[in-house]
Amino acid sequence: MNDKKRILLVEDDPNFGIILRDFLKMNDYDIVLAKNGMEGFEKFKKYDFHLCILDVMMPYKDGFTLAGEIKEVNQDMPLIFLTAKSLKEDVLKGYKIGADDYLKKPFDSDVLLYKIKAILKRNKLSAVLDTEEFEFKFSSFEFNSKLRHLKFKDNNHVKLSPKENMLLKMLILHKNDLMPRELALTRIWRDDNYFTSRSMDVYIAKLRKQLELDPNVKINNIHGEGFRLVID
Amino acid sequence: MNDKKRILLVEDDPNFGIILRDFLKMNDYDIVLAKNGMEGFEKFKKYDFHLCILDVMMPYKDGFTLAGEIKEVNQDMPLIFLTAKSLKEDVLKGYKIGADDYLKKPFDSDVLLYKIKAILKRNKLSAVLDTEEFEFKFSSFEFNSKLRHLKFKDNNHVKLSPKENMLLKMLILHKNDLMPRELALTRIWRDDNYFTSRSMDVYIAKLRKQLELDPNVKINNIHGEGFRLVID
DNA sequence: AGCATATGTTAACGATAGGTTAAATTAATT
DNA sequence: AATTAATTTAACCTATCGTTAACATATGCT
Numbered sequence: 001m002n003d004k005k006r007i008l009l010v011e012d013d014p015n016f017g018i019i020l021r022d023f024l025k026m027n028d029y030d031i032v033l034a035k036n037g038m039e040g041f042e043k044f045k046k047y048d049f050h051l052c053i054l055d056v057m058m059p060y061k062d063g064f065t066l067a068g069e070i071k072e073v074n075q076d077m078p079l080i081f082l083t084a085k086s087l088k089e090d091v092l093k094g095y096k097i098g099a100d101d102y103l104k105k106p107f108d109s110d111v112l113l114y115k116i117k118a119i120l121k122r123n124k125l126s127a128v129l130d131t132e133e134f135e136f137k138f139s140s141f142e143f144n145s146k147l148r149h150l151k152f153k154d155n156n157h158v159k160l161s162p163k164e165n166m167l168l169k170m171l172i173l174h175k176n177d178l179m180p181r182e183l184a185l186t187r188i189w190r191d192d193n194y195f196t197s198r199s200m201d202v203y204i205a206k207l208r209k210q211l212e213l214d215p216n217v218k219i220n221n222i223h224g225e226g227f228r229l230v231i232d
Numbered sequence: 233m234n235d236k237k238r239i240l241l242v243e244d245d246p247n248f249g250i251i252l253r254d255f256l257k258m259n260d261y262d263i264v265l266a267k268n269g270m271e272g273f274e275k276f277k278k279y280d281f282h283l284c285i286l287d288v289m290m291p292y293k294d295g296f297t298l299a300g301e302i303k304e305v306n307q308d309m310p311l312i313f314l315t316a317k318s319l320k321e322d323v324l325k326g327y328k329i330g331a332d333d334y335l336k337k338p339f340d341s342d343v344l345l346y347k348i349k350a351i352l353k354r355n356k357l358s359a360v361l362d363t364e365e366f367e368f369k370f371s372s373f374e375f376n377s378k379l380r381h382l383k384f385k386d387n388n389h390v391k392l393s394p395k396e397n398m399l400l401k402m403l404i405l406h407k408n409d410l411m412p413r414e415l416a417l418t419r420i421w422r423d424d425n426y427f428t429s430r431s432m433d434v435y436i437a438k439l440r441k442q443l444e445l446d447p448n449v450k451i452n453n454i455h456g457e458g459f460r461l462v463i464d
Numbered sequence: 465a466g467c468a469t470a471t472g473t474t475a476a477c478g479a480t481a482g483g484t485t486a487a488a489t490t491a492a493t494t
Numbered sequence: 495a496a497t498t499a500a501t502t503t504a505a506c507c508t509a510t511c512g513t514t515a516a517c518a519t520a521t522g523c524t
Contacts, residue, residue, distance in 0.1 A: 430471090433470090433471060433472065433473085434473080434474090436472085437471095437473055437474085438473095440472090440473095441473095453471065453472090455470065455471080456469090
């Protein structure tokens, strides 16, 4: 259960990078060091990280560009930027991309440790929702979220659209429990406003239509909170 | 659903405090300003906040001491410290207490806004997932405050409205003991006046109707003080 | 007892959230 | 470019929720 947290460290200054890597390793983290944005993104795709620490100023691909690419793959990946300058626009740019924190070089290593700890702690929760599982059985249905196939008993499968698919998966991951509206909106729609919310309602209706083949499966609403996939 | 986020701002410099309060108000937050740690804690207990912004250096009670008291009442209250100095020990002390962020004066107001937004965003989600107790049994009832379900013996559950739900939860947390009127009003209604008080009475009546299935459970009034959930 | 105030209870109303279908728009394929 | 799939927006309707008014009863005080 207590395996080490994996951190991707992207830093072009080799001296500083290696020192920092070793310091973090001593503090019980698994570190992968990349020396520029290109390499950083390759390694990001290759391994599964809990946190990325990115230097902002790097040749070939700067930290912001890399951050954008990372967020495209995984919106919830926690990011810490390291930077020599602390220009207002840069700081704002970082937060806009979704930085969890920002450290100006030279920084104190203990402060970095605390920030890492704090960020990993609060992100533990959302990690629960990221699952590689893609085959699900519930009541008389079989659902493959990779193929986006939903099958009832011996019927042919029906194909689900990407949004239907993600929504059903989230409901299943919370089965018999509340799936907060807001969670689906921020995860699937990436925005939480009146229109995305209504769009989600439309998808709930579509899923209900698919699921009504089975009287033991229902999607209930909890007013103002979210939905609940009930399986008898 | 879209009510403003409430922020407690504790800042001893009146000029700065008022400017900051107005700036945040303009950005659609509900701000309560306190001018020292004492007042800050009083107001913290009285209202229900989503975030506290604390100046570190204040007379009578400094920001760290106040933070400790706040965390004692609510471990998950997000905190941002404001400070003129950026001594390493201070920063670390702040993170140890559980600061979510740290801003060195003078700070850029846009950066503050981004930090507030980021902190509130992640706290909204984790609040749903957190380990807070939500299943209760008392006499012949089972109560799930996450799903807002109240079940009597083998009957089907009845659904509770958000206010019924919160009120019942508060009564249970004080079972066989006084639940002060004022506490429910400030926590649930977020205001204490004639009308909210009458509204609360209406909800007490609604709960009584739900609970009358079980003769061993009663909600008693303590005149002028509050209510008591009595379980034989 | 007589009064002021607090509480008990019900019903009506307006505001907002959700259910559903269809049309309009956008994105993906062919 | 044409066709199809996916998604959003609009429209209309129902359900839920909270507040408030109205009237009744209880409590504490002088």
